[in-house]
Amino acid sequence: MKKADKILLTVITLSAVLILAGGFIYRSCCKRASAVEVWVSDEKMQSYPLDMDGVYEITTAEGHNTLKIEKGEARIIDADCPGGDCMKMKIDQNGGSIICLPHKLSIIPDRVAAEGTDAVTR
Amino acid sequence: MQSQDKSGAAKLAKLGLMLALAVIMGYVELLIPISLGMPGIKAGFANIVILFVLYTFGFKEALMISALRTLIIAFLFTSPAMLLYSFTASVVSTAIMNVYKRKSCFSIYGISALGGVAHNITQFIVALIIAAFGNRNALGFMLSFYLPLLLLAGEAAGMINAVIVNGIMRRVGPPHQKGKDSLCTHT
Numbered sequence: 001m002k003k004a005d006k007i008l009l010t011v012i013t014l015s016a017v018l019i020l021a022g023g024f025i026y027r028s029c030c031k032r033a034s035a036v037e038v039w040v041s042d043e044k045m046q047s048y049p050l051d052m053d054g055v056y057e058i059t060t061a062e063g064h065n066t067l068k069i070e071k072g073e074a075r076i077i078d079a080d081c082p083g084g085d086c087m088k089m090k091i092d093q094n095g096g097s098i099i100c101l102p103h104k105l106s107i108i109p110d111r112v113a114a115e116g117t118d119a120v121t122r
Numbered sequence: 123m124q125s126q127d128k129s130g131a132a133k134l135a136k137l138g139l140m141l142a143l144a145v146i147m148g149y150v151e152l153l154i155p156i157s158l159g160m161p162g163i164k165a166g167f168a169n170i171v172i173l174f175v176l177y178t179f180g181f182k183e184a185l186m187i188s189a190l191r192t193l194i195i196a197f198l199f200t201s202p203a204m205l206l207y208s209f210t211a212s213v214v215s216t217a218i219m220n221v222y223k224r225k226s227c228f229s230i231y232g233i234s235a236l237g238g239v240a241h242n243i244t245q246f247i248v249a250l251i252i253a254a255f256g257n258r259n260a261l262g263f264m265l266s267f268y269l270p271l272l273l274l275a276g277e278a279a280g281m282i283n284a285v286i287v288n289g290i291m292r293r294v295g296p297p298h299q300k301g302k303d304s305l306c307t308h309t
């Protein structure tokens with residue numbers, strides 16, 4: 001094998017590894033959300049697509065929240081929790097999360113859910 | 123085999139033999155049940171024959187055999203639709219191997235690896251054009267996952283082929299010329 005061969009082989013191998021690594025990183029950090037998942041405590045209740053407008057009632061043992069998805073954005077438009085902090089949060093395709101602590105409710109993008117909910121609910 | 127005898131009928135007979143061998147190897151390859159859902163990963167042991175012909179006969183002969191080989195295999199064993207993948211890939215990889223073979227800086231190992239990679243990438247591009255347009259999810263997956271696998275598979279197959287052809291040529295091929303090991307600053 002000549003010097004040029006070794007360089008060529010290295011370049012091919014390196015580019016393959018780089019593409020694989022890049023793809024892996026992209027999939028784990030930057031993949032866009034296509035749906036939101038509703039979790040109560042540690043249990044997944046429902047999943048709603050982000051690209052379909054709709055209003056959904058979420059009732060838990062602790063209370064009531066109304067989730068609205070419009071133009072790719074998910075928000076809580078009504079809640080009977082003290083403070084109503086969850087109504088200030090939103091989720092779109094770039095991410096975000098909606099947490100209603102008093103109701104033990106968390107709504108997260110599906111790509112986050114795919115990696116486990118620890119990071120969000122902690 | 124007398125490698126010096128390249129006159130007319132003898133050469134034709136040898137090339138016919140090479141073509142038959144290439145077809146058989148392509149057929150054997152079809153029998154190997156590995157598949158990643160797309161043609162291409164079997165970056166061919168038939169390339170052994172092409173590589174050998176390229177080094178012992180020349181570009182024209184290698185190109186002819188790689189073209190005829192895919193035609194025969196498509197009509198005998200697979201389907202004319204597969205021809206689109208195999209024919210383009212085979213011809214493109216032979217042409218690329220020839221271009222770099224003429225640069226003195228690469229040995230048969232580099233050339234063969236390049237041929238294997240070119241073969242796979244060409245099939246990949248054909249598959250992209252045919253299958254993946256309009257499907258962005260599939261496109262992302264193919265580019266980020268399938269493409270690097272094809273690169274590595276082509277490289278590995280090319281190296282194996284080079285080792286085999288090198289071994290064959292030591293016994294029956296033309297005398298080995300030892301060139302100076304220099305980088306591709308000149309051609």
Ligand SMILES: [Zn+2]
Nearest residue numbers: 079081086100
């Ligand atoms: Zn709340």
